[in-house]
Amino acid sequence: MKQLETNRLILRMFTENDGEDVAAMCNNVKIYQHTLHIPYPYTKQDALTWIGFHEENRENERMYDLAVTDKLSGELFGSVGLSIHKTFNHGELGYWIGEAHWGKGFATEAAEAMIQFAFDEKRLHKVYTRCFDSNPASGKVLAKLGMKREGVLREHVRKDGKYLDLLHYGLLASEG
Numbered sequence: 001m002k003q004l005e006t007n008r009l010i011l012r013m014f015t016e017n018d019g020e021d022v023a024a025m026c027n028n029v030k031i032y033q034h035t036l037h038i039p040y041p042y043t044k045q046d047a048l049t050w051i052g053f054h055e056e057n058r059e060n061e062r063m064y065d066l067a068v069t070d071k072l073s074g075e076l077f078g079s080v081g082l083s084i085h086k087t088f089n090h091g092e093l094g095y096w097i098g099e100a101h102w103g104k105g106f107a108t109e110a111a112e113a114m115i116q117f118a119f120d121e122k123r124l125h126k127v128y129t130r131c132f133d134s135n136p137a138s139g140k141v142l143a144k145l146g147m148k149r150e151g152v153l154r155e156h157v158r159k160d161g162k163y164l165d166l167l168h169y170g171l172l173a174s175e176g
């Protein structure tokens with residue numbers, strides 16, 4: 001798999017040329033606050049280092065990080081990722097969209113395509129997501145995707161010196 005297509009979007013592999021745009025979008029405290037692994041401040045070098053792992057991860061079928069882009073103009077809107085755990089035959093979904101493009105349904109449309117890829121192509125049994133309670137926009141995306149809230153992982157991660165709860169959402173292939 002090199003790319004996926006939806007009504008409005010092409011989901012493709014990132015290239016080094018995306019480094020500047022990724023840095024511009026991710027250097028945003030509102031993205032940092034709601035994600036587990038994105039640093040802040042975020043530099044172009046952070047973006048290039050991240051993009052540098054993608055091809056090997058894809059070849060090893062370990063992780064698919066795709067650029068969410070406009071089908072017509074090619075503009076970069078954000079990212080959707082699927083991290084696969086072969087032993088358990090499940091995968092974790094993640095996404096971010098640049099703030100200028102929020103509220104247009106791009107995260108939902110991109111995540112839908114990634115979930116379809118997970119079930120139809122990778123034959124995974126389950127896709128799950130972990131999300132901070134303080135992130136109603138992502139909660140809405142997950143509801144639109146039909147993901148079920150399965151429980152709360154209490155004080156599961158430390159962020160900025162505080163232990164925070166994570167909400168656990170899941171979707172089985174039989175429900176997808």
Ligand SMILES: CC(C)(COP(=O)(O)OP(=O)(O)OC[C@H]1O[C@@H](n2cnc3c(N)ncnc32)[C@H](O)[C@@H]1OP(=O)(O)O)[C@@H](O)C(=O)NCCC(=O)NCCS
Nearest residue numbers: 034095096097102103104105106107108131136137138140
């Ligand atoms: C979460 C995020 C990916 C959503 O991207 P998006 O492209 O705007 O998502 P969509 O447009 O598909 O859907 C967002 C929904 O949340 C709703 N929403 C936005 N802010 C909200 C809020 N504060 N409270 C309740 N709902 C909210 C929108 O109205 C929309 O619902 P609608 O389609 O019924 O109107 C984006 O806000 C983001 O990148 N946030 C920072 C990173 C992040 O949180 N990643 C996910 C980690 S689990």
